[in-house]
Amino acid sequence: MSDFELCEPGSLEEALALLDPQDPSVRVVGGGTALVLMMKQRVFHPTRLVSLRRLAGQLRGIMRGERGLQVGAMTTLRELEQSALVARTAPVLSRALPRLANVRVRNQATLGGHLAHGDPHMDLPPILLAMGARVQATSPRGSRWVPLEELYLGYYETSLARDEVVTWVEIPELPADTRGAYVKFCYLSAEDWPAVGVAVFFRLEGGQFSQVRLAVGACTERPVRISRAETLLNGERPSPAVLEAAAQAAAGEVQPVSDLLGSAEYKREMVRVHVREALEQALVGGGR
């Protein structure tokens, strides 16, 4: 690891001024759990790291707003996990967190970093994508809201500019009768990144699926909504045949990546198995 400059600005304006729209070796760092690993593995050589540590007072916290939860980008994953508000309004998120990495990482990692990193193997992006979450990206040019669907462009690739910082995350509060589940499939060790992550939310109106939101992550280059399966389910009554059809549609729609956690073919099959499992779990009683 070679020398680099570590800046710890006290204001967001200062932080933004320290970023460079052209230079990829200047990066924002939140908890550092991902970036420092990349530095140790010598795949990332920073010249300047702009730490948001001292901005935690401004960019940290979980509040209930009009459109749902407003979460500061510097909020740690552990704080999300332990939040009674999150447990009440987004229980799928609460249930997913204890199996995300380990408590040491969750104490350090921030939600903003987790989302901005663009690593496809993360647990929360498919959940938040399915929920319709968006991030506030702030640059010297001002702030804009980016839906998660538009945030992820590809493998470790986001639509954030180099001088843009995720400052807030908005997680919509789904209607109270929404059912949901996140299913994480670990390939080898039970303590690993997911090989496949499936998030599903829906309502049952008159016994029929409605407002189905289905997202798959980890096995693809970026988390993706599975519109074919959503369309197929909406308006249908739950039955083994309907669930299986949706699971197969999802498996057919995703483009899994072959890697050490399984071949593309195997992961496609795992998408089928776990989409079905997620739907079943949500039907059995998983709250939103």
Add this chain to the structure above:
Amino acid sequence: MATLTQVGQQVGQVGRSVPRLESRAKVSGSAEYVYHVAVPGMLHGKIVRSSVAHGRIRRLDTSGARAQPGVYAVITGQDVLRVMPDPHYGPAFHDQPVLALDKVRFVGDPVAVVLAEDPHVAEEAAALVEVEYEELPAVFDELEAARPGAPLVHEVIRPATTFADLKHLAGRSGTNVAMEYHLRRGDVEEAFARADYVFEDVFRTQQTAHLPLEPFVCLAHPEGPDRLVIYTATQSPSFVRSEVARLLGWPENRVRVRTAFLGGGFGAKLYIKLEALAAACCLLAGRPVKITLSMEEQFLTITRHPTTFRIRSGVTRDGRIVARACEVWWNGGAYADISPRVTQKSGFTASGPYDIENVRIDSYVVYTNRPPTGALRGFGIPQLVWAYESHTDIIAHRLGMDPVEFRRINLLSNGQPHATGTPLTDTATREVLEALAKAMEWDKPLERGSGRYRRGRGIAIGLKACVAPTTSCATVVLYGDGSVAVLAGTVDMGQGSDTALAQIAAETLGLQAEQVRVVHPDTDVTPYDMATLGSRSLFHMGNAVKQAAEQVRDQLLAIAARALEADAEQLVVRDGAVWAPGGQSLSFKELMVHRFGMQAGTLVGTGTYLPPYAKPDPETGQSEEITPFWMVGGCGAEVEVDTYTGRVRVLRLVNAADVGRAINPAIVRTQLNGASLMQLGMTLMEEMVLEQGQVVNASLAAYKIPGFGDVPPVVEAVLVEMPHRHGPFGAKGVGETGTFAVSAAVANAIYDAVGVRIRELPITPERLLAALRRSGGAGSQEGEEG
């Protein structure tokens, strides 16, 4: 007045679960590790490694690295020649250059070292060393490498001169087969012809890594112009001293090797690793040099052999195995390390713990362009047991016999001769099998399930011969105040040897184990020990310590006999004092004052243990005395197979072992269970994945070892105590026993659950699911895939 004890009567230190003596130091962060050692003027070395699997070095340009501010020097193989005229090292063969001289033989082979005061500067500069290679064809598979015409990894075989039985290999060329071992007993072909059935299977294992949490670390430090001190996280300080002295052409007393606690070893820190490199760098630079490997570099230093094992058995209709032919191919990687020893000393057990009249074993180690392979907790035995115990289950099922019953029919009994001709002296083969069957409640039915999740159970049992011949020496000293220290070359790498050796000394001297100080290896202080390996330390060093403590005790008794005017034979040691039959006693301190006139002096006892050994016949592999003791390890597994994903959950793991006599039962249990979990990782998840020779998952993020979430809900150890006549207080080594049978037990349980036979490790979900699909789904008893 307390009641008297007889000399030799146990005062309760043996068999007592003494909490580890070092626990507090470790938990409070004050325990000594080599990583923490720093000396003034110290440079850090960063290794530049080969980027090709096989090639000749055409150009090596260090100028860019040397020009970096903060870089002190860049050392190459040519530089090493200035201090080591023949810089090839290794425990069995002298085939590994300290730094590459002309050729590189695997991706990761050390080519140069950058020295700098700042380790980060060294690391950055290492990337600036330019090496041009003429790439040569590479070979990675052990069977392909053994074929005529395969690319040659080494042009000539270079056995170490220290091993008489390897001399005939000297100068052998034109082959990658580095060493072979053969065992012949009876007439195998005739017996196959006679057998009612003949079964043949091929099993394979993958390359895996040791991954102690403390990677290898070493500091070489000059002491004047003609002495070298080496602090190293080694399991074999005596060997490091001999080998470094040999390479330098120095007498051994000019090289001092010190260790501390090790953060795990598992065989990764055996013999000599980078100590010669640190020594050469230190002498060339004239400054202390520390080399600290990263977790990632551990995958490039030493690993476990991939193997291919072809096994063939002739069986009678009533379930007797009458013939067995074993052909084992060990993938040795780029350098021999200890592979030739694994080939022979584990190879000879390839036919298993069975009473088979006709046996043929052919065991070969083959050079390839993979990272080198060597000893990893079990010394080759887990690969062998995986094959022969899977095969044994296949036979039992084909014969329609219960797997436990089939083993009962064929298992060797205590005292019977093994295939090598060496009797199973004080060896609890049958007792371990029965203890396992009982713990597994084998006679009770198991609910196997019928839906997505299927359950099954399996057992396996393996046999290992403790490596021979090896020597341990120990010194026990009693200081002027009566306190005691044990000076032993055994390295405590987490297995609890400090505690066990203290218990043995304390038992002998009438003390509490907590009162005994165990001095860590320092070759200027502690006497010779072959190494901490192969479950040998408790048996060998335990005997040496016991002898040394007995000598001290006898000196105390002689002093007391004079002081108390009593007959030494009637005196006993207890509670730090010598007691006469009449109840008078003198503390050890009082005895020292009596002997030296004041609190002064030292009593010294020495012990040496070298068990009897008979070399196997080179043609037949037969020997009357091939091992000082046999180790028996059995494993029972209950598994749940997810037939949708192919994922296996182990619900219960039972580890039964012949421990001789448990000196410290709590440590014995954790050794057995810990070993089983390590092997469970190598059964279900671990595999070094190579692309063009490069390990692509060389990190703990990508190469998964078991976490707490992978530990089965029930893991239990069953201790079978059959005391060994030569063991200290009857004890046998157990550090590896828990690894032997895990893989086969799990595979057998999977077969029991879903009727699918896997013949290649690791049993990954994708591999198992594919096999399930090919077999026509769960529940089919016909599926045979792998």
